[in-house]
Amino acid sequence: xxxxxxxxxxxxxxxGAMGVIASRNAFYSVLSLVFHLLSLAxxxxxxxxxxxxxxxxxxxxxxxxxxxxxxxAYVGGEGQSLTPVGAGLVPLAxxxxxxxxxxxxxxxxxxxxxxxxxxxxAYARTFGTPAQIGELFLTKFLLAFExxxxxxxxxxxxxxxxxxxxxGLPEEPREPPRHVASPRLALVGTMAETVHALPSSERARTHxxxx
Amino acid sequence: xxxxxxxxxxALVFCLGAGGVLIRRSPLVVLLCLELMLNAGNLALVAFSxxxxxxxxxxxxxxxxVVAACEVVVGLxxxxxxxxxxxxVDVDELSELRG
Numbered sequence: 001x002x003x004x005x006x007x008x009x010x011x012x013x014x015x016g017a018m019g020v021i022a023s024r025n026a027f028y029s030v031l032s033l034v035f036h037l038l039s040l041a042x043x044x045x046x047x048x049x050x051x052x053x054x055x056x057x058x059x060x061x062x063x064x065x066x067x068x069x070x071x072x073a074y075v076g077g078e079g080q081s082l083t084p085v086g087a088g089l090v091p092l093a094x095x096x097x098x099x100x101x102x103x104x105x106x107x108x109x110x111x112x113x114x115x116x117x118x119x120x121x122a123y124a125r126t127f128g129t130p131a132q133i134g135e136l137f138l139t140k141f142l143l144a145f146e147x148x149x150x151x152x153x154x155x156x157x158x159x160x161x162x163x164x165x166x167x168g169l170p171e172e173p174r175e176p177p178r179h180v181a182s183p184r185l186a187l188v189g190t191m192a193e194t195v196h197a198l199p200s201s202e203r204a205r206t207h208x209x210x211x
Numbered sequence: 212x213x214x215x216x217x218x219x220x221x222a223l224v225f226c227l228g229a230g231g232v233l234i235r236r237s238p239l240v241v242l243l244c245l246e247l248m249l250n251a252g253n254l255a256l257v258a259f260s261x262x263x264x265x266x267x268x269x270x271x272x273x274x275x276x277v278v279a280a281c282e283v284v285v286g287l288x289x290x291x292x293x294x295x296x297x298x299x300v301d302v303d304e305l306s307e308l309r310g
Binding site for chain 1: 228237239253258278292
């Protein structure tokens with residue numbers, strides 16, 4: 001049973017990885033990566049890492065990938081050609097990746113580590129449970145835990161500063177919301193008009209258009 | 212299942228990610244391929260953790276996930292900033308810092 005599950009999840013992980021680099025549209029790349037992450041979570045479960053698998057699904061395949069989808073929708077992912085300008089470099093890159101794979105697999109086959117051939121050491125019932133991971137984070141790895149929280153704070157602040165609107169850049173053309181232009185009763189307004197967020201000409205035009 | 216099989220999957224995924232970083236030009240897809248490489252490392256860490264029967268490797272994998280999330284946030288912020296400045300979102304054409 002474990003062999004069948006490993007085969008399905010392993011093939012899924014490799015196929016998802018191939019989909020990421022082969023899709024022409026960045027949106028499909030993101031979806032392939034979600035598939036790859038879910039397959040990887042199944043592999044983590046086979047390795048008795050329950051908490052890591054759950055975190056993988058919730059944090060990675062859930063939160064981080066939503067961020068990716070938003071940015072792909074903002075930037076526009078389609079229509080990017082797969083072949084670079086210097087197209088002669090693509091075979092070279094493939095050769096490099098293949099050489100790296102061969103090297104890693106040779107290292108794996110030739111390694112004298114006993115772990116590689118074994119199917120895993122004996123483990124306690126609590127192995128990989130959230131209780132055990134949490135206890136380790138608060139006792140043995142407390143410093144790493146605190147440093148990770150600082151890192152997340154720094155990254156969040158950095159992302160806000162990087163992506164904010166800067167002065168001196170040309171303003172993006174701002175389209176008025178489409179629903180405002182529709183005819184409607186003169187007494188009915190939107191929140192944006194209440195706080196005078198719309199230009200006055202816009203307001204006048206929409207008010208004239210009322211019944 | 213021998214631990215070596217998990218390590219083989221991890222090695223293949225890592226190489227696919229490395230090849231993707233070299234081949235693709237869109238910085239978004241390059242970031243996705245970096246994710247692939249980090250996840251391959253995570254799989255190897257969890258496999259060794261199972262092999263030794265010690266949960267320390269899983270802690271390491273979780274910390275790697277935190278660092279990957281930070282990298283994604285900063286990278287996507289850079290891509291949004293590039294897009295705002297009307298620069299081409301293409302790693303080959305963003306070469307102003309070339310020496």
